Structures are given as C-alpha cells and as structure tokens.
Amino acid sequence: MDMDTLAAIADRVRQTHPLVQNITNFVVMNTTANALLSAGASPAMVHSADEVEEFAGLASALVINIGTLSSEWAAAMKLAVGVANKRPIPWVLDPVGIGATTYRTRLASDLAAMGPTVVRGNGSEIITLSGSVAAQGRGVDSLHGSETALDAARTLAARTGGVVAVTGESDYVTDGGRLIRIDGGHELMPQVTGLGCTATALIGAFCAVEEDRMAATTAALAVLAAAGRYAGSRAEGPGSLPALLFDALHKLDRDLLAGHAAISEV
C-alpha cells in the first residue's frame, strides 16, 4: 500500500460522488456533511424508521454513529444495518462514548455483533467494545492512547470479521492480521468537535469506492491526517481549523497527501 494507491482512492470519491447515508449525532451533522462534500462524496442524513430502509437501498455506504442516542434512533440504526448487510453495502460503526453509560455500551455491542465493515473509535472506545477490559470512557474523550488498544483492535476485528481503526495521535488500521499505522494530524484537532466522527464518515465514503477495506480505511484516515496537518499548521486556533481543514480536503492531491501524512506497516 503506497501513497499513489491511497491518492487514487481519494480521486475516485471525487469522481463518482458516492451517496453516503449517515445516521449520526446532532452535534456533528453539519460538520460531517461538509467534510463529505469537501471530499467529493454526497452525504445524506436519513434516520427515521419510516424511510431508513428504503434509503439504505439507494446508498453506496452507511455510517452509524451513536453520539446522541434515543430508542427510536437505535431501532432505525438496526433497520438500516439490516438492509446494508442484505444488499450488501459497506457500513461503518462509530461507538461514540461507549462505556459512559450501560445503554450506550449495550447498543454499541449489539451493532458490533451485526458485522460492521469497519469500526472506528478512539483507544478507550475500541478497548471497551472489544470487551478485553472494562475500560471506562469519560464521555467522548479517550483515556487510552491509540497504541494501547492494538490488541483490543485485533481481537475486535477477528470477532466482527471486518476492519478496525483506532485513532489518536497516531492512527492504526487492522483486519486482525495486518496492522497499518498512519501519522499526520495536528494537536489542535481534538479541540474541534466531530473530527473523529468525520474520520468515520470519510471511511464510509472511501469504502463505497474501494473493495479492499484495509486500503479504503487507510486512505480515508491518511487523507484526514494530511488535511489536518496542513490546516493545523495554518490555523490560529481551534476556531479557524475547520474551514482550513475542509478547504484542504477539497484541494487534496497526491502531493499534499504524501507531504503531510505517512503510512507504515507495523
């Protein structure tokens, strides 16, 4: 896997505008939609049980993010995943804040058991979802660095049969066997809400255009890491970061990618 391959996947998103259905949280809907648009995808936020299945029949990928929950939405998530699995189309699970409440932990576990194509979380979230230890999250903040969750990520990937991504200062992607590390990003990124959710959404868009899920997930995280590093070096703080980041996603090419992110097989 090299930068040319990853840049080619990003280009394919821009050329084919895959329709990505998001059932995601209220905080990041706008951010997620704009990030997907900037990367060339076509986002749709459709979550009502009255239409979620029919829409999943049109989408090229599905993103499930449990950030702001309710019982109606949880039910709609399962309906949409059912359609995604049946067609099949790739779907990505973001177990936001798992461990903070029993309700959240149970729902995330139920969804993980439905076989997500990719799971993306921070260290604490992946450790909790893997069930390897009783990791206690603190809301959406990770108390564990991504590098401490690698065994948990492998265990979880073996269980779901899919890919697992752990994001943090460095990002890691595994299918239970191979392990790829992505470096890039910027220290301001955790001070902007929703950039983890943005990573998850981009993974959805990239999986819509690339059958090799390890490559698609790595490409999405490398693109965000590169855009984040590029934008972070120009930002005056967390307020000015998002606009610069979306501009960078929009203009990202092979050189910007290779110049601001690095990948390595671990």
Add this chain to the structure above:
Amino acid sequence: MDMDTLAAIADRVRQTHPLVQNITNFVVMNTTANALLSAGASPAMVHSADEVEEFAGLASALVINIGTLSSEWAAAMKLAVGVANKRPIPWVLDPVGIGATTYRTRLASDLAAMGPTVVRGNGSEIITLSGSVAAQGRGVDSLHGSETALDAARTLAARTGGVVAVTGESDYVTDGGRLIRIDGGHELMPQVTGLGCTATALIGAFCAVEEDRMAATTAALAVLAAAGRYAGSRAEGPGSLPALLFDALHKLDRDLLAGHAAISEV
C-alpha cells in the same frame, strides 16, 4: 422588477427584523439561523407539537423543510401550516430529497396540497413534486438542471396557487405565468451543505416584508446569488465559503447586489 426594488426589500428585512419560524432539518439549523441573522431577520426554530401552533401565531413567516424527518415533526409541520394559512402569514416549502423515499414524497405532496406561498427546490425536487414525471432524486442532489424543470415549475405553481422557485446554476421563479431568471452564485456553493435550505429560509424572511411574492422570492434568491458570487471569488474552498457568505449577506447593499447578480424576465 429592477435591482433597486430588490435591494429595497433586502433593506426592509434589515430594518424590521421579521420573526421567521423554521421547522427545518438538523443538518442546517445552525447555518439557517446564522444566514437569517446575517440578513437581518430574526430566526426561531420551534417544532414541538406542544408549542408549534402558538408560536406560529407570533411569527411573520414560516419555513417548512423536510430534510430530516420523523412522524412527530411531520405532524408538527402540518399544525404550523394550518395556523399560517388561517392567519394568514406566508409559508415556504422546501421538499428536500423528495423522490428518494415514498415517505418523503408523500409528506411533501401533502404539504404542497396545503397551498405554500412559495415552494423552493432543485430541478429534481420540483419535477417530482409537480408529478409531471417520476423523477428519481438521489438523496438531496439534483440530477436535473434547473432549466429542465421550468414546465414542472409552472405546473406546480398553477396547482399550489403560489410561487415556485427552482434553483441551480441559474435560478428561476414563476407564478405559473411570469418567469424570472436569476444569475450569480459560485461553483463552490453546492459543496457546502445547506445553502439550498438557506435560500428557502431567506425567501421566508423576504416574503414577511413584501406582499408581492414574485418580487420577494426573486429578491431573496438574488441576494444569495450575489453574496455567494462575492464570497466564492474570495474563498479558498468550500470550508472558507460560509463565513465569507454570511459576512457578505451582512454587508450586502444595492451595489454589491447589482455587481454580483443579474435578473431577467424570460
């Protein structure tokens, strides 16, 4: 209809701060509120069945946007429209994503049958709502240029008894008879979420201060087209566009309007 007339309507919004009630989608609520504030209007997002009718009794215009639906919200939309029609105050319908699901198409049709003062949609949405062909949307993206929806727009206007606006690379406004074309805008605008919804919300604000609905709708679209062209020429990408666009809405005057948008009777 000339630029002086349109600029005068924009000024009236700024001077009288009309209260615009929005029952709109989660993705664009923040964007819509900021756009309305930048243009001088006073936005309120009130959608609970417990209060939606009482609030509609205070508002100067009502905006109904079906972007993110649920059955509770659909019911609240109809209650609010009932009050708007009874008082009456102008109300604007945005049939976001009609055609993507049966549920969405049925609700949009039900609302259109309640006689919206103005309907605003992209080409695919207006064609589907007019019922002239079974246009299939793909989420919120239009597969039809605005110019292909002119017959549909006229048909729909004749049916609702109101004004219909089709937006796209050029925008068109018709009451079934007259047809006005607005040019302006920028190619980056479709890569920012919610600018179509913003157009709809501005139409609501402008109708609140101008009885001539063709003029009000044209003024709102011309203002957004001018602000978008002005902002787009200064933006480095879709990330930096919204802030520049709201700044432009805030400072827009007759010269900025006339210098960045054009209208013509077709």
Add this chain to the structure above:
Amino acid sequence: MDMDTLAAIADRVRQTHPLVQNITNFVVMNTTANALLSAGASPAMVHSADEVEEFAGLASALVINIGTLSSEWAAAMKLAVGVANKRPIPWVLDPVGIGATTYRTRLASDLAAMGPTVVRGNGSEIITLSGSVAAQGRGVDSLHGSETALDAARTLAARTGGVVAVTGESDYVTDGGRLIRIDGGHELMPQVTGLGCTATALIGAFCAVEEDRMAATTAALAVLAAAGRYAGSRAEGPGSLPALLFDALHKLDRDLLAGHAAISEV
C-alpha cells in the same frame, strides 16, 4: 473579585478539562461543543431518558437549555437535574425563548423551581422567569435591555437560592444581594446564533471548577466578553466572528482578559 482571580478560574478549566453534560438545543450543539473545547472543557451532549441519569453521575456540571423542546427532552431534563441536585453538582438553566409559548414558560418555571445553581438569560427571559411582569418575548430576541431586568434578577435569585446572570450589552450577575457588572463584547455578537447559549455552557464549565458561583459566573461571562470584543474587532461580519471567537477562547490569558473586558461591583 479581580481579573487575576477570574483568569485563574479560566486556567483551572483548561488544566482540569471538566466534563460538562449539555441537554441543549439542536441549533447550537455544535457551537456549544466547540466553545467548550476551545475553553478547555470536555463537552458531552447526552439527552436520552435511557442514559441521561447515569451520565449525570459522571459529569462535573450540567447545562439545561430549552431552545428546541419536545416532551421527551423535557422529561430527560428533569431526570438529569434530579441527579445533579442529589450528588450534588452545579447545574445551569438557560430559559431560551420563555414567554413565547405557554409550554415553554411552564417548563422553564418548573426547572427554575428545581433550584438551578445559575440561571442565565437575556432581559426579557429573566423578567418573564421572575414572574414580576408578564414580559412577552419575541422568540429568542430580548425586547428588554439587561439593565431593566436587575430587580427581576434579584427576585429570581432570592427564589432559586442561586445566582442569576442577565446578559446583553452589559452583563450582570447577582446572588440576590451583590451585583456585578461585566462590560466587553461586540455589536456583531447578537448576529451570530448561539452565543447566549455559549455563555450558559461556559458558566457550567466554570462552576465545575470553582465553588464560589458568583466568581465562576462572572469569570465565564468576562472570558466570553473579552474573547468577543477581541474577535469582533478583527471580524469582517457575523460570518467570520465565530472562528475568531473560538480562537480567542483558546488563547485567552490574563492580559487578553483584562484588556478586553471590565468588571465592576454595582
């Protein structure tokens, strides 16, 4: 109370990252989360009855904002407040738009009767909540300057047993006895949605790290007033203000605070 004391409270937020649970409205969730992150706090938006109590058991402060209501959310607000009062942790009430509808007025009154640590509103909202006159709001806009609500604020503070903040061109903080005035801010701030809600959320974060609620509330409002004045003087309009404001919250120190806000005992 001097600027060194207030700056020290702001520093403590940055050093300890208090977890602030928000049950707030859809319009401002993203803005609120980013403002809290920029100030160094750790925001979480958790509002489902299925988990709201368990999460309130983890949080260091709770923010209740009634901007966009529904009966489910109203019930969840009361459950979370019950936990906050029992532990106890500080909780802040923002009675957005009270007076606009009967439903809204009743819910805000019910919540005020549960003893909020701090209430924050504009002049009209505080007058209505105090019950001193039948002030009629017009959506979320205040028809009363903050200085006309000082008697109402004192009355309300005596009733809740907590602190009351009235924000406007000048901000005022009272515990029923003492009255502190904060000056700063910028005329563009009311043209950005959610900055009142941001004030409320910052008060929650600051109360999480400071037992003296008058000092915590004053510090939060002074920080926002200073950041707003600093950002406003650099903004080209309401569109560019938020990014500059969050950047200013991020880099705010004693000198920026003292140079852009003033406090006085009235």
